[in-house]
Amino acid sequence: MKTFRVSFVGLGVMGSPMAGHLASAGHSVTVYNRTVSRADEWCARHQGQSASTVREAGREQDVVFMCVGDDTDVIAVGTQLLAVMQAGSILVDHTTASAAVARQLHQEAKERGIGFIDAPVSGGQAGAENGQLTVMCGGERDYFEKVEPIMACYARHSQLLGECGSGQLAKMMNQICIAGIVQGLAEALHFGQQAGLDCEQVINVISKGAAQSWQMENRAQTMLKGEYEFGFAVDWMRKDLAIALDEARRNGSTLALTALVDQYYADVQKSGGSRWDTSSLLTRLSKPE
Template sequence: MARVSFLGLGVMGFPMAGHLAAKGHEVTVWNRTASKGTAWAEKHGGRAAPTAREAALGAEFVMACVGNDDDLRAVCTGSDGAFAGMEAGAIFVDHTTVSAAVTRELAGIAQSAGLGFVDAPVSGGQAGAENGQLSVMCGGGAEDYAHAEPVIAGYAKICKLMGPSGAGQLTKMCNQIAIAGLVQGLSESLHFAEKAGLSISEVVEVISQGAAGSWQMQNRYKTIEENRFDFGFAVDWMRKDLGICLSTADENGASLPVTALVDQFYKEVQHMGGGRWDTSSLIARLRR
């Protein structure tokens, strides 16, 4: 069992930190909104700290799951940042989806301070976090990864080292690119079924057993049918992620025409007031 700090207690971080406590790790948490830290400690035991630096004091592993590049820099650096409280040899594990550039930047700062750094973005959404069934794609040094993997296993169904620093984030980009196209295809399929007078449930029962089947189909068709988009990963966050994908594609020369198009469709959903709807809400723009 390890001394672990967890920074960021949103819909993902709150249950992820809870799994670590349930596994017997000694967990200290921090959240920008202090009341969430207090609520977590009341539910799971452990301790809530007032700053990221204080949460990291004495921790062997510091895990983070925050919002974006700027949020990650803020919790890592500065006098109240986690790096200031970590001891040499401790390992920072970042579960935030951010750019590979900020990952490499912070990994370099960590290395200069004698700290380990593993970028470890996750896939599986809120349900995956709550059930401890996340897919975790990692970048960093092999030794740091080997030390961190048994802790990450507390909420992972698969965890794999993909390469050096930034490789985990690049793999997460592949994940988001694939999801964007899948959700748009599913939305068009179910929209077509509605227009054709077919039962969505019956259509999915049949086509999900063949080549059209997907996680998105199995887990989202019912809420799509009911026009409910209050479960899962928010459109605002998806657009943030797709922006990272498209920016990185500009740098490496990858062609992402479908991703760019779906990003604009999500922009339309935002303009409809759906920024906090989940990503399956793409069908809403077709139903207008």
């Protein structure tokens, strides 16, 4: 595969392994992270170099990837990158953010002759580490076709879903689905415990039928053990659901279940579970055996 000069801005639990896969594939990788020690640690593990500023990371690169915190971070970082990126280069945003922010950066990029793809991901930390992420993309097809082979370093599937902002809208749908599924799984486990069933045996049976889901396969056992110190944090899920609920108010859709589960996650936060995995919804209902 042809190799490129790329930068990766944001070396969190997702960004660090994603950038690592790019380096392993032979791309010339420059990284930037607000906490310098993380960039230093990454460079010690992978072939690559670190930039001292966001702007330095954006200069003279074919493609710049970023995976930061929220809308405010996306605007702050994206604006700095677009100010120095060369015409014809491409900025790919893997942050889960609003479609409005994606459209804003797309317009700024277009005025500078720079490509922009909004590309939020699904698959969690394990997916990033194993190179098995799903990437939901919005933007122009020409730019997507240029970056898709590069994203394949850490993605099992990437798909262009429409104009800029479509990737973020698809990620909202993804989080809406997860919220409902996790709540349903939590209630089922609570029901089984109250009924005196061996829930491990029940899950072993119903996971082979129509009730099967990724959450059931990967989270039911840890939920039964009361293990939540891992995975996708409740704080992050509430950020994502807030984006979805805000978009729903704009487009007139009704997200009654999503709004309810969001409040359940608020309960988990109040009980000290801000950094627990999203499967911690069960803690609202009962203490695990």
